[in-house]
Amino acid sequence: MTRLLIIGGSDAAISAGLRAREVDRGVTPLLVVADAYPNYSICGIPYHISGDVPDWRSLAHRTRADLEEAGLRLMLDTRATSIDPAARTVTVTAADGQPRQLDYDNLIIGTGAEPVRPPVAGLDTLGPADGVHVLHTIGDTHDLTRTLDTEPGSALIVGAGYIGLEMAEALTARGLHVTVVEQQQQVLPTVDADLSGLVADELGRHGVEVHTGVTVTALDRIGEHGIVVTGRRTDDHAPFTATVGLVLVVVGVRPDTVLAQTAGVGLGVRNAIAVDRRMRTTIPGIWAAGDCAHTYHRVLDTDDYLPLGSTAHKQGRVAGENALGADRAFAGSVGTQVVKVFDLVAARTGLRDAEACDAGFHPISHHTAADDHKAYYPGAKPIAITVTGDARTGRLLGAQLIGHRDTAVAKRVDVYATALHQGMSVDQISDLDLSYTPPLGSPYDAVQIAAHQWTLRRDAPRD
């Protein structure tokens, strides 16, 4: 019987274990989980903080009992400290401090990512007890909850990416006055500036104070319940300062590869673990998946670093299947992402214009606004859509959509994502037989109207 050892307890690791059981009921994957929270939805943390999910335990995709019932064995609160690839052993240390050696035939590394700590003076010395937080684990969540229980009154969030914006909404819902500070010139730097402006407007409508183009340089504790945040504006170096009760630093993640590196596993893009499309690392018998590994990007046809739960699940399944001898290839990501910010939803898939240029394409990007359903039926709302396609081949390269949460933006982006996965042309999107009824769409859906407008733009005579 194959001894399948998995290091990690989040999306990739759990998916790998569950898939292994689907493929072979005789295997009992053993998971080494660093904390006490296996299979928690990290993406759900903002919704616990906001109060939408009152009990943090609800954030578990599955309970420990579910996982054991499904045939997984779990060692919780246990850190894997080293891998010996030659001996095929992993040394672990449980809560009791005693090291132990585990044998494996095949090993899957799913150690995930850790929050990036930007070079901000004071960040190394201040911590949760001071009201200064990062947010990546259930442990971090408990820390943040404790600070919120002290009624800090105001919060400053460093970073206006996906988590930063979700947390701006969550902390606003908790009654805090929220300030968001972003180093780049716009919130949600993963979408174009014009679409980002819609998100900034939505934040403003809900009382969130937004400062873009500002680099935070220092945090200082002041009195019992205050933190002075100091920074400077990128363009004119003007000083920025704010005093708040809580600081949340969410400027992205980097792959957690310490364990893999000590074992000699090779690294790839952005120092994530290098894997091929079978999720094999550079060492035989060792697979990796999820936020600790790089990701094959189907549109770029090369590896990229895209730490997302949806990708981690898929990579984990491939690793779990192949670790038992299968030969499944990870189909690849196309860079699909979505975020809800108050009543707005922003989604993207594929490449933006500049990214496409960098990758050697010849992009044209065209912006369109189209209603989510027939204007005569009550409640129609515009969706802002930017389509990027290759001028020479006509191939779809990417799409960005922003609309009210009632406009099914998250599912409409999926049509583009499916088209990208299949390498379709922009023009072919107009040909798709999409569903139509007046309360929910148009004879040409908004995604098709935007595609058609792109085609007209491409074919238009140049002045």
Place this chain on the structure above:
Amino acid sequence: MTRLLIIGGSDAAISAGLRAREVDRGVTPLLVVADAYPNYSICGIPYHISGDVPDWRSLAHRTRADLEEAGLRLMLDTRATSIDPAARTVTVTAADGQPRQLDYDNLIIGTGAEPVRPPVAGLDTLGPADGVHVLHTIGDTHDLTRTLDTEPGSALIVGAGYIGLEMAEALTARGLHVTVVEQQQQVLPTVDADLSGLVADELGRHGVEVHTGVTVTALDRIGEHGIVVTGRRTDDHAPFTATVGLVLVVVGVRPDTVLAQTAGVGLGVRNAIAVDRRMRTTIPGIWAAGDCAHTYHRVLDTDDYLPLGSTAHKQGRVAGENALGADRAFAGSVGTQVVKVFDLVAARTGLRDAEACDAGFHPISHHTAADDHKAYYPGAKPIAITVTGDARTGRLLGAQLIGHRDTAVAKRVDVYATALHQGMSVDQISDLDLSYTPPLGSPYDAVQIAAHQWTLRRDAPRD
């Protein structure tokens, strides 16, 4: 300059004219429209009747002025009575009764469909003045509105297809007690019986009385404001009778091909006009598009009859482009349909199990229920999904989805429709990089969960 003549004023005809103008600004398409209502949304009629769209004029996709501004010429209230393909002329009769001859270089027939009148005693002699209606045109809409203004109190709808169910909702919204009678054994016969049951439940929850397996045989006028509806049950021939203030007969449509036939244009599936994928009829210089023509079905790889607005638009565009000398092929329909029934949305695309069998596939169909978003986030609701795939090739053949109107069923079916268009396997759907955020989806979206369950079912050992 090409003289482009188009007969018709609805989706296919207007799309053909507009596309012709996009391709060549020098062309001025002339449209012969039988009534005074060009470019009206027939699909929107139920929402005017319900009161959601107070002014029927709002149902126009574009006004006459819009169309003329776009470069179309319109002859309204004008009937085309004959085509002479050899002389390339069409004889028309305007409201003044004077026949006139129009020359063309290329002709597009977009005469649409007309309501099927089932063999019901009394249906030929009773009409709108008696409270007996069909519903296909704006004229029919005005007739129905006049009857509703007499406060008929109750209505019986013959036919529980898409329009029948939309009208059940609309007339309920108008305060009528509504009875729906369907000859087949279930409402919405275009989806499987188990899914249809969910729709029947929803109708019941809103007070609609449903009788399936009942054939209406006679209508009789009784007193000032009453119609006696007589029928029999299919299984035991038990009598059915009801007395109502209004009867609406909506049992489907058939292609309006009288004009085409007199010109010698060949007919195809279900006696619709035979066209190839260029929308060419059997006569040179004559194209056809929309509900009067048959439709290339991409999954069946043969022609079918699918009279839908979304298809009519696409066929019209192809006809308009090719009539000016282009060589575009209609990509084909995959049979996507969606209907909102009160708070429920039912959608399908592709083939159902029996249809797939008939077409020579080896289908397996599997039913799954999956939440529209993570259960921990408030408001999660189940979507019932049936996936049909080919057991031998693994190819996706079709999908049916039913869920609450908040569950984006209409856009989720579009992912399957896109996959069908591309000939993807069921398994490949699990590989798609679809968007995920907890309030709007799952790491594996419901459409992927259903696809994966299909794959497990196919691979399961047989007893």
